[in-house]
Amino acid sequence: MNTNDPAVSVVVPVRNEAGNIAPLVAEIAAALDGLWRFEVVYVNDGSSDDTDAELKRLMASHPWLRRVRHLQSCGQSCAVRSGVAAARAPLVATLDGDGQNDPGFIPAMVRALEAGAPRVGLIAGQRVGRKSSGFKKLQSRIANAVRGAVLRDGTRDTGCGLKAFRRDLFLSLPYFDGLHRFLPALVRREGYTIGYVDVVDRPRGTGVSNYGLWDRLWVGIMDLAGVWWLIRRKKRVAEISED
Numbered sequence: 001m002n003t004n005d006p007a008v009s010v011v012v013p014v015r016n017e018a019g020n021i022a023p024l025v026a027e028i029a030a031a032l033d034g035l036w037r038f039e040v041v042y043v044n045d046g047s048s049d050d051t052d053a054e055l056k057r058l059m060a061s062h063p064w065l066r067r068v069r070h071l072q073s074c075g076q077s078c079a080v081r082s083g084v085a086a087a088r089a090p091l092v093a094t095l096d097g098d099g100q101n102d103p104g105f106i107p108a109m110v111r112a113l114e115a116g117a118p119r120v121g122l123i124a125g126q127r128v129g130r131k132s133s134g135f136k137k138l139q140s141r142i143a144n145a146v147r148g149a150v151l152r153d154g155t156r157d158t159g160c161g162l163k164a165f166r167r168d169l170f171l172s173l174p175y176f177d178g179l180h181r182f183l184p185a186l187v188r189r190e191g192y193t194i195g196y197v198d199v200v201d202r203p204r205g206t207g208v209s210n211y212g213l214w215d216r217l218w219v220g221i222m223d224l225a226g227v228w229w230l231i232r233r234k235k236r237v238a239e240i241s242e243d
Contacts, residue, residue: 006064007036008110009087009167013043013079014097018050019206024099025058025065031103036110039064042097043083046073077179084170092170094180096161099205101125105197109164112195121169121192124155124184125162125199155184155194162199174230178223189230 010028014021025040032038044051044067055067068086070079084092091110095101109123116123158181165187173179173186184194 005037006039006089007091008032008038008106009084009089009092010038010040010103010106011043011080011083011087011092011094012040012097013045013076013083013094014047014051015045015073015079016047016049016051017097017206018047018054020097020099020204021051021054022058023205024097024103025062028103028106029062029064031106035107039066039088041066041068041083041086043068043079043086044070045075045079046070075177077175077177077181080180081171081175084167087167090167091164092167093164094161100202101160101162102200102202105162105199106164109162109197112197113164113166116193116195117166119193120195121165121187121190122183123164123195123197124158125160126155126157126196127160127201128198155196158182158184160199162197176223182223186230 010032012024012028021042028040040062042055042065044055052067052069055065059065059067066086068082070082074082080094083094091113093106093110095103095106105125109125112123113120161180163183165183169187169190169192170183173183173190179186187194
């Protein structure tokens with residue numbers, strides 16, 4: 001690794017979030033400045049608004065800000081993976097680009113990941129005081145309950161975008177659309193433990209959510225079945241005794 005490479009990469013997937021980019025970039029810089037050498041990798045997932053223009057404008061004055069662009073929208077999991085693949089640091093933190101995730105929690109999560117190495121593979125944010133609508137919170141409670149009962153991953157909230165993990169571990173996981181919702185189960189599948197940090201949820205900055213109930217309900221059910229199968233089919237590594 002080059003000595004000038006960052007120690008921490010922050011990956012932010014976005015689609016049509018032009019108005020939220022500048023405030024969030026400033027918050028990320030304020031949270032990490034002076035703690036680690038860092039970079040921020042925004043993944044523009046096929047936005048049709050001024051997201052790309054706003055990123056280019058900010059990159060001119062922030063050398064640690066980078067952009068990955070999808071020519072068409074490929075979904076959140078694909079955007080996260082593109083950002084992690086492009087990241088230059090061994091430790092990666094992710095957060096949503098709508099302003100609801102507070103970057104101020106990233107240092108505690110990265111420190112917990114460092115302190116837990118090599119046993120801990122993921123630090124997952126767990127939202128408290130959610131600012132979503134009552135219906136959306138009900139959706140999440142049902143989805144988390146069903147997922148927890150099937151996968152027994154010990155995580156009450158996999159939908160929180162705030163996470164910290166090792167880049168090489170993430171890229172070694174089986175990839176599929178919807179991966180970001182099953183990270184705790186898949187990291188446990190690889191033999192690692194999970195750490196948790198309670199994070200305070202905030203209202204969305206500007207714009208509207210790009211995710212709804214019906215566009216992910218049935219896909220989520222199929223993904224759940226697939227992850228259950230992956231966990232069941234995980235082969236144990238044999239312990240060998242040689243004379």
